[in-house]
Structures are given as C-alpha cells and as structure tokens.
Amino acid sequence: MTDTQKPVKDMTTDYDIFDPEFVKNPYPGYSEIRESQCPIAHTDRHKGSWLPTRYDDVVAIAQEYETFTSRQILVMPPAEGRVEGPYAAVGAPPITSDPPDHHWHRRLILPVFAPQAVAKYETSTRNLCNALIDEFIDKGTADAAADYAQHIPVRVIATMLGVPLEMEPEFTDWVRGVLENMTDDEWRMRSFRSIVEFFLGQVEDRKKNPRENDLITDLMNAEVEGKKVPIEYVLGVCQLMLVAGIDTTWSAIGSCMWHMAQHPEHRKQLRENPDLWPTAIEELLRVYAPVTMARIVDHDIEFQGCPMKAGDRVLMAFPAANRDPRQFENPDEVILDRENNRHVAFGSGIHRCAGSNLARLELRVALQTWLARIPEFELVDPSSVTWAGGQVHGPRKCMVKF
Amino acid sequence: MRVSLDYDSCQGHQMCAIAAPEVFGSDEIGNAKILISGDVPEALHAKVRRAESNCPERAITITE
Ligand code: HEM
Ligand code: SF4
Numbered sequence: 001m002t003d004t005q006k007p008v009k010d011m012t013t014d015y016d017i018f019d020p021e022f023v024k025n026p027y028p029g030y031s032e033i034r035e036s037q038c039p040i041a042h043t044d045r046h047k048g049s050w051l052p053t054r055y056d057d058v059v060a061i062a063q064e065y066e067t068f069t070s071r072q073i074l075v076m077p078p079a080e081g082r083v084e085g086p087y088a089a090v091g092a093p094p095i096t097s098d099p100p101d102h103h104w105h106r107r108l109i110l111p112v113f114a115p116q117a118v119a120k121y122e123t124s125t126r127n128l129c130n131a132l133i134d135e136f137i138d139k140g141t142a143d144a145a146a147d148y149a150q151h152i153p154v155r156v157i158a159t160m161l162g163v164p165l166e167m168e169p170e171f172t173d174w175v176r177g178v179l180e181n182m183t184d185d186e187w188r189m190r191s192f193r194s195i196v197e198f199f200l201g202q203v204e205d206r207k208k209n210p211r212e213n214d215l216i217t218d219l220m221n222a223e224v225e226g227k228k229v230p231i232e233y234v235l236g237v238c239q240l241m242l243v244a245g246i247d248t249t250w251s252a253i254g255s256c257m258w259h260m261a262q263h264p265e266h267r268k269q270l271r272e273n274p275d276l277w278p279t280a281i282e283e284l285l286r287v288y289a290p291v292t293m294a295r296i297v298d299h300d301i302e303f304q305g306c307p308m309k310a311g312d313r314v315l316m317a318f319p320a321a322n323r324d325p326r327q328f329e330n331p332d333e334v335i336l337d338r339e340n341n342r343h344v345a346f347g348s349g350i351h352r353c354a355g356s357n358l359a360r361l362e363l364r365v366a367l368q369t370w371l372a373r374i375p376e377f378e379l380v381d382p383s384s385v386t387w388a389g390g391q392v393h394g395p396r397k398c399m400v401k402f
Numbered sequence: 403m404r405v406s407l408d409y410d411s412c413q414g415h416q417m418c419a420i421a422a423p424e425v426f427g428s429d430e431i432g433n434a435k436i437l438i439s440g441d442v443p444e445a446l447h448a449k450v451r452r453a454e455s456n457c458p459e460r461a462i463t464i465t466e
Binding site: 059107110111113114115116278279282339340341342343344346348349350352356357 | 413414415416417419420421428429430431432452455456457458459460
C-alpha cells in the first residue's frame with residue numbers, strides 16, 4: 001500500500017499532502033491543524049515532514065536560514081538514484097543555495113526581474129493571451145486551466161531564455177515531472193535529466209553560434225570577481241527558471257480564473273474600478289498562494305515545542321500562513337481592496353521569489369485580457385475541476401462556458 | 403509624516419510600490435527606494451500607511 005492509500009487518522013500527526021481531498025481543497029485541513037493544540041503538525045508519510053500552519057511560525061522559519069537550510073526545498077526527498085552522471089551536482093541556484101554563495105547566486109539574476117525590467121514583457125504577454133483566446137472564443141467553452149493558464153508562463157520563460165517556443169510540450173511535461181508527480185520516481189529522474197541535457201545543448205550551441213539578448217547568453221557571460229561563473233551555475237539557473245517560473249504562475253492564473261468564474265461581483269468590481277487591479281492581484285495571491293517550500297533542519301532544535309532533528313524536513317506552507325486569522329481578518333474571504341496584506345505567497349526573507357514581479361505581470365495581464373474579451377463566464381461543472389497539489393496547488397482542468 | 407526604510411531587511415517584495423507608487427520605487431535589483439525627500443504630503447498619508455502594513459519584511463517605518 002502506498003502512503004496515500006491509507007486513511008488519514010489525525011491531521012496533526014498523520015497528514016498526507018498528497019491525499020486527493022487535501023490536494024483539491026487543503027484549507028480546511030490547514031485550519032484544523034492551525035487551531036489545534038499542535039499548530040506544527042508532523043507526519044511519517046512521504047519520508048516524513050513537519051507542517052507549520054501559523055503565519056508567525058512560517059515566517060520565522062523562512063527568516064532563520066541558518067537553522068532551516070535550503071539544501072533541499074522540495075516537499076519530498078529526491079528520487080533515489082538521481083545523483084549520477086557528470087552534471088548530477090547541478091542544483092537550482094539561488095533557491096537551493098545557502099549563504100554565503102546564495103548572495104551572488106541571487107544577486108546576478110535580480111536585475112532581470114526588477115519591475116522596470118519585466119515591464120517589457122507586458123505587450124508580448126498580452127498578445128499571447130489574445131492569441132490563446134482567439135483559439136476558443138467562438139466555441140463558447142474552454143478549459144481555463146489547460147487551454148489558457150497553462151500556456152502563458154511557459155512561453156514567457158522560453159522567450160526570456162531564448163529557447164524555441166515549440167519546446168512548450170516538453171517543458172510542461174518536465175516541470176510536471178519534477179513538481180507535480182513526486183511519487184513517480186521514474187518520471188522525476190527522467191525530467192531532471194532531460195532539463196539538464198537540454199540546457200547543456202543550448203549552452204554548447206551558443207558557444208558555436210554566439211547570440212545576444214537572451215538570459216542563457218547573459219548567464220554564460222556573467223562574471224563574479226573577474227571570473228566567468230561555472231557551467232553548473234548556468235545550468236542550475238536555467239533549470240530553476242523552468243521549474244520555478246512555469247507551474248507556479250500557471251497555477252496562480254488557473255486558481256484566479258476558477259475564482260472569477262464563480263464571482264460575478266468581483267468581475268464587476270474590477271470592471272467598474274480598474275484602479276483596484278494592483279491590490280486585487282495581491283489579494284488573489286494571498287488567498288490562492290500556490291507554493292509550499294521545504295527546509296532541512298541543520299541541527300537538533302526545539303522549535304515552538306517541537307523536537308526537530310538535524311536532517312528533518314519542514315514544509316513552509318505559505319498557503320496556510322496566508323489564511324491565518326491571527327494575521328488576516330476574515331482570511332477565507334476575498335476582499336479585493338484589502339487594506340492590510342503582508343501576504344507571503346512569494347515567501348519571506350532572503351529567498352523571496354526573484355520572479356515575483358514577472359509573475360504579477362503575467363497574472364494581471366492574463367486576467368485583464370480574459371475579462372476584457374469574455375466578461376461573463378461560469379464553471380461548466382464545479383465537481384469536474386481537477387487539481388494538483390503538494391508543492392504547487394492549482395487547477396489542472398477547469399472547463400468554463402460563456 | 404516621515405518614512406524610512408531598513409535596507410537590510412528589504413527583500414524587494416515591491417508591495418510598498420504597489421500601495422504607494424508615488425513614494426516607493428525600485429532600485430536596479432528590485433529592492434525598494436524612497437522617491438521623495440522630507441515630509442510625506444498629506445494626500446499620500448493613507449497610501450504610505452498601506453505600504454507599511456503590506457510590507458512582509460516590516461522594513462518600513464513611519465514617524466509622525
Ligand atoms: C505566482 C507565481 C509564483 C509564486 C507563487 C512563486 C513563489 C515562490 C516562493 C514561495 C519562493 C521562495 C522559495 C523559498 O523560500 O525557498 C520563490 C523563489 C523563487 N522564484 Fe518564484 N514564484 C512564482 C513565480 C516565479 C517566476 C515567474 C519566476 C521566474 C521566472 C520565479 C523564480 C523564482 C526564483 C529564481 C526563486 C529563488 C529565489 C532565491 O532563492 O533567492 N518564480 N518563488
Ligand atoms: S514591501 Fe518591504 S520588502 Fe518589499 S520592497 Fe517594499 S520595503 Fe522592501
């Protein structure tokens with residue numbers, strides 16, 4: 001019997017992040033843990049982990065990078081046998097880096113993602129969204145997740161990296177292999193190898209045929225203290241761009257589409273008051289925060305009464321933190337002009353999502369473009385919506401009609 | 403009202419600039435930068451309070 005087939009006895013001692021009900025709707029489970037005697041739950045399933053659910057605990061763990069390290073950041077340990085071959089040591093800097101190296105690993109890529117730098121992707125993202133809508137607008141029905149959300153971030157990242165857009169189906173498959181199907185070791189390993197091999201090929205090609213103005217080229221030319229950065233860094237960052245930039249953003253867009261399909265009053269509010277968009281996007285990111293990240297405990301400690309051992313995995317459930325009533329009034333309610341919103345959908349501390357400005361832009365443009373062209377729409381059948389969960393939470397099939 | 407920024411805790415969430423774009427901008431790595439000098443004009447007080455209460459790193463301090 002696999003870990004996910006046994007019924008969950010008690011959320012605080014036996015939670016299962018891959019339980020189908022939890023994957024679909026994790027919020028009641030988070031809330032049960034958060035309001036129990038044991039707001040930091042533990043499970044032996046999926047090789048064991050801790051699950052803090054209160055805002056203050058999640059943020060404290062994100063801030064304490066010396067105790068809670070980024071040696072591994074996925075919610076499950078790596079697939080067995082993964083560490084083989086010449087590029088086995090390729091990590092995903094800066095997300096898998098700890099200080100002191102984290103500093104330059106992150107510093108090098110930040111300028112590419114500053115708000116003023118990502119603004120140049122607005123027009124191409126809007127054109128892309130319009131082209132996707134052209135495909136289905138006359139049919140009166142579409143899958144808002146698979147026909148729309150899923151295609152947006154992958155093409156934006158491919159453009160940014162300077163790799164062929166025709167690779168979209170492969171990228172999507174690899175990313176799902178790494179992030180969504182962690183219990184399938186074979187798919188995980190194959191995806192990891194394919195990504196590294198693909199980018200190795202891209203690097204080799206650029207050595208023979210130099211290019212300009214793409215992120216891979218910029219990374220290959222980057223220098224730190226007068227020395228070219230190592231190839232492992234270039235490959236690692238490229239890998240991270242795919243893994244961190246695609247599934248996450250597509251899940252956020254998908255959840256927002258799912259929400260909008262069920263809330264005509266919010267569509268109307270945004271139509272009548274477009275100034276609301278920036279805060280509305282933050283509020284939607286708060287409520288539908290897609291990403292949970294892990295940390296590895298460096299040394300035995302007692303954290304909030306929990307005896308954590310060196311090597312233990314701790315899941316920073318940002319989606320749970322973002323709905324803590326201690327931090328947010330009426331946390332389960334979407335309030336598009338919410339006044340106080342220190343949400344942590346993009347994490348907290350030194351690993352704050354480097355791509356957050358790009359993600360926000362994609363989310364806003366995707367929603368605005370859809371709502372301008374398809375102002376009225378609804379779910380075909382709420383019970384037929386399917387979800388991914390675990391590391392990244394969002395809808396995978398979401399049929400709407402208009 | 404005056405506003406100051408703790409550059410060491412700022413991690414570039416940019417939520418300040420979303421709340422009060424007249425007062426907060428971005429430097430070349432996307433961390434916050436204060437765009438005004440001296441007192442915050444009355445008309446922007448509400449927005450600056452919102453910026454303060456939306457910064458996840460609590461890097462903004464308001465003095466009145
Ligand atoms: C809505 C979409 C997204 C969400 C919710 C999200 C969430 C996150 C979170 C929670 C972290 C913190 C990781 C940690 O603490 O270990 C993170 C890190 C990161 N994200 Fe995102 N992300 C999104 C989109 C993107 C995009 C579009 C990109 C780039 C193309 C990106 C690139 C990164 C990078 C490079 C890091 C690592 C930063 C570091 O370790 O210093 N993300 N993201
Ligand atoms: S919201 Fe806070 S952490 Fe983010 S850029 Fe502004 S001051 Fe910095």
